[in-house]
Every structure is written in C-alpha cells, then in structure tokens.
Amino acid sequence: MKLSEFQFELPQERIAQRPSKYRDESKLMILHKDSGELEFKKFKDILDYFEEGDAFVMNDTRVFPSRLYGNKEKTGARIEVVLLRELNESMHLWDVLVDPARKIRIGNKLYFGPDDFLVAEVIDNTTSRGRTLRFLWDGDNEDFKRTLYSLGEAPIPGDVRMFREADEHDLDDFQTIYARVEGAMTAPVTGLHFSRELLKRMEIKGVEQVYVTLHAGLGNFRAIDVEDLHKHKSDSEEMFVTEETCEVVNRTKANGHRVCAVGSTTMRCLESAAGPEGKLKAYEGWTNKFIFPPYDFHIADAFVCNFQMSLSSMLMMQCAFAEYEMVMEAYKTAIKKKYRFGTYGDSLLIL
Numbered sequence: 499m500k501l502s503e504f505q506f507e508l509p510q511e512r513i514a515q516r517p518s519k520y521r522d523e524s525k526l527m528i529l530h531k532d533s534g535e536l537e538f539k540k541f542k543d544i545l546d547y548f549e550e551g552d553a554f555v556m557n558d559t560r561v562f563p564s565r566l567y568g569n570k571e572k573t574g575a576r577i578e579v580v581l582l583r584e585l586n587e588s589m590h591l592w593d594v595l596v597d598p599a600r601k602i603r604i605g606n607k608l609y610f611g612p613d614d615f616l617v618a619e620v621i622d623n624t625t626s627r628g629r630t631l632r633f634l635w636d637g638d639n640e641d642f643k644r645t646l647y648s649l650g651e652a653p654i655p656g657d658v659r660m661f662r663e664a665d666e667h668d669l670d671d672f673q674t675i676y677a678r679v680e681g682a683m684t685a686p687v688t689g690l691h692f693s694r695e696l697l698k699r700m701e702i703k704g705v706e707q708v709y710v711t712l713h714a715g716l717g718n719f720r721a722i723d724v725e726d727l728h729k730h731k732s733d734s735e736e737m738f739v740t741e742e743t744c745e746v747v748n749r750t751k752a753n754g755h756r757v758c759a760v761g762s763t764t765m766r767c768l769e770s771a772a773g774p775e776g777k778l779k780a781y782e783g784w785t786n787k788f789i790f791p792p793y794d795f796h797i798a799d800a801f802v803c804n805f806q807m808s809l810s811s812m813l814m815m816q817c818a819f820a821e822y823e824m825v826m827e828a829y830k831t832a833i834k835k836k837y838r839f840g841t842y843g844d845s846l847l848i849l
Contacts, residue, residue: 499791501725504817506808506826512833513807514842515661517671522693525837525844526802529828531820536831541691541845544802550704551755553746555798557686557764558709560677563650563669568608568618575601577608579631580653581646582683582715583736590633590642591621599627611649653683657807657840671842681713681736687841688761688804708746710767712737712785722809732788732811735763739771739781747778747797759798762812765789765819772796790814791822802847805832805839820848 518524522542529536539546548554564581578597585591596602602620608631610616622630635642652668664672674689676697700707713736722730747768750757759765770785771778776796788811801819806812817825828846837844 499727499814499817499822501722501727501809503822504809504813506829508808508833508839512836512838513657513661513840514838514844515658516667517690517842520693521675521691522696524691526691526847527805527828527832527837527845528847528849529820529824530849531824534821534824534827536828538835542693542696544847545696545699545703545705547800547847547849548703548705548756548758551706551750551753552758553706553708553750553755554700554758554760555743555747555764555768556674556676556689556692556707556709556760557712557714557767558674558676558678559682559686559711559713559763560680561653561673561682561685562680563647563652564683565653565664566610566646566650568610569614570601571607571609573601577602579608579610580683581650582628583681583713585630587639590635590639592631592633593624594629594631595627596629597627599629602629611645616645616649655684655841658842676707676709679711679713679738681711682715684714685841686712686714686761686763687843688802688845690842691845692760706746706750708743710737710739710743710764710771712763712767714763722811727788727790727814730788732786734784734786737767737770737781737783737785739767739778741780744771744778744780751776751797751799756799757797758800758802760802762803762815765795765798765801765803765815768797769795789818791818793818795819800847800849802845804841804843804845805829805837807840816846816848 524541526539526541580595582593606620608618617634618631651664652672654664672685766787770787771781773779
C-alpha cells in the first residue's frame with residue numbers, strides 16, 4: 499500500500515490536548531473485524547469483551563523527563579535537547595537530539611539550569627539532528643541523573659505541543675500507572691487509559707496481565723516520507739520479552755483463549771519476538787519492526803490502540819490487523835461522533 503492511502507482530514511478540535519479526567523472514562527469504539535460492526539462504549543467497558551483465561555499484554559516502559567532546554571556558549575542561543583538514551587554511565591555520555599541543529603557543532607558547550615550550573619560538551623554528530631553529549635559532572639551517576647531529570651520536562655509529542663508546552667501535570671498524565679522500567683522518551687499512550695480500578699477488575703475476573711518492555715522513542719512519531727511503504731526504515735528501539743510473559747501468552751493461546759495487545763509498541767514487541775510456530779519467545783535486543791497491510795499477525799487475537807493521526811505508522815498497524823476499509827470507516831465514524839485523537843485521545847478495540 500501507499501502512504502497517501504492513510505491520509506485523512508482531521509479537524510484540529512478533535513486532537514486531545516489533555517487526558518480524560520478519569521483515565522478509564524475515555525471513549526472506546528469496538529470494531530468487530532469479521533462483520534465490520536461498530537459499538538460505542540467507555541474504556542472501562544473493555545472487560546465486557548474478555549473472559550477468564552484471556553490475557554492482556556502491556557508495555558511497562560517508564561518515560562523519563564527527557565526534554566530540556568539549554569543555552570549555547572558565547573551566543574546564549576536557546577537550544578532544545580531531547581535525551582534519547584544513555585551511552586556510558588561513568589562518563590555521562592548521552593545520545594540526544596538538538597534543535598536548532600545547525601547551531602550545534604562538535605566542541606560546543608551547552609549550559610543548563612539556574613546559573614548554568616550543568617555543562618555538556620558536544621563530542622560527536624550522529625544524525626542530522628543527533629549529537630553525543632558528555633555532561634561534565636564530578637559526582638556519582640545517581641546524583642547526576644537526579645539533577646538532570648530535575649531540569650527536564652515530560653516529552654509530550656507534537657500532536658499536543660502544537661497547542662501548548664508541557665507542564666507539571668504531564669509528568670503524571672504522560673505515564674502509565676504500571677510503568678516501571680525506565681527508558682522511554684514517549685509513553686505507550688494506549689496504556690494511559692488503564693486505571694488501578696480497571697486492573698483490579700481484570701484480576702478479579704481472571705483476565706491475566708503480563709508485560710513486555712519496549713522503550714518507545716522518536717520512531718513512533720517520525721514522519722514517513724516515502725510513498726512506497728516498503729522503502730521506509732523505522733528507528734530501532736530496545737525491547738525485552740521475559741520467559742514469564744512467554745509462558746502466560748503461549749499457555750493462553752494453547753488453551754483457546756485470547757491475547758490482547760495494548761498499543762502499537764506492545765504489538766511490535768510481540769511480533770518481533772514471535773517464533774515460526776506462532777509461539778512467543780523470550781527476547782532481549784532491538785527491533786525496527788514496521789507493520790503495514792498486508793501482514794499476518796502471529797500472537798495477538800485482539801488489539802486496542804488510540805485513534806491516531808493521519809499518515810501515522812500506528813494507523814497503518816491498525817489497518818493491517820483489520821481490513822483497511824473497515825478501519826478507515828471507523829475513523830470517519832469517530833470524527834463524526836467527536837472522538838478524541840492522538841496522544842491523549844480515545845481508543846479503538848479491534849476484535
């Protein structure tokens with residue numbers, strides 16, 4: 499399929515700028531892919547479609563406050579820095595993105611915080627906007643990270659930042675309640691709809707909860723700029739699938755029950771670790787899995803994901819899990835029914 503086939507008109511007022519007051523009170527549309535039937539519910543109603551013995555797989559990555567602002571030496575120009583990943587703990591080396599990149603060259607120093615007390619030196623170029631920074635810090639790494647993170651803000655993506663900057667509320671809002679493994683610079687946003695009450699109801703009903711870890715990065719939101727989707731190369735992201743998760747998922751499927759993937763990062767994780775016989779295998783490494791129609795899924799029987807932006811890779815994955823025409827019709831219906839789209843938006847459950 500072609501990139502242009504995933505373009506649709508979305509009124510700006512349909513892009514969510516804040517989450518629902520109560521996480522599980524957001525809207526949920528259900529698409530039955532065998533019939534094309536649509537149902538309209540609240541997210542907390544999702545358990546009505548699952549039974550004892552089914553399993554939800556969720557991404558437990560934890561977002562860190564990875565966007566910060568510094569000043570360039572001599573000129574004092576304001577520079578935005580997005581922390582991607584730590585390269586060397588003892589040397590305080592980080593892989594980052596900088597903006598505006600044209601102003602930042604090897605050897606430049608950047609100053610952060612009140613009185614410019616934290617200093618970083620640019621020691622390498624990685625991509626057009628990518629740089630390697632060495633932070634000049636004499637203390638231990640725990641103190642360094644605490645200081646670094648205190649200067650950062652929640653890295654809300656462009657669909658929210660087009661309306662406003664991040665604030666203190668986003669540090670909580672932009673984090674799933676089950677997040678535990680630090681490393682993501684963007685949240686697995688479908689997981690934002692789960693409340694503690696909903697997870698407890700799942701437990702009481704006998705629907706299992708298991709976790710994978712995929713440290714979601716900029717690749718989730720990087721624009722696809724090729725019409726032929728076969729030519730698109732996704733950014734690699736670190737992922738982990740444990741033996742415990744594999745045991746639950748494989749047992750669930752062997753017993754004839756359903757596995758629901760929560761969000762596109764979870765789905766990519768499952769598909770990246772799927773074995774040739776349709777069984778999930780333990781994995782620790784990297785993935786650049788890019789899923790678009792047509793595609794044969796190996797693990798998940800159900801898929802819940804937010805209503806996404808036009809031309810996004812997440813929309814393409816939804817269209818691969820159900821028929822393209824069905825998903826695009828669901829999106830048209832969502833716009834008519836005033837569903838909210840994007841990071842803090844509402845969700846589509848495909849059964």
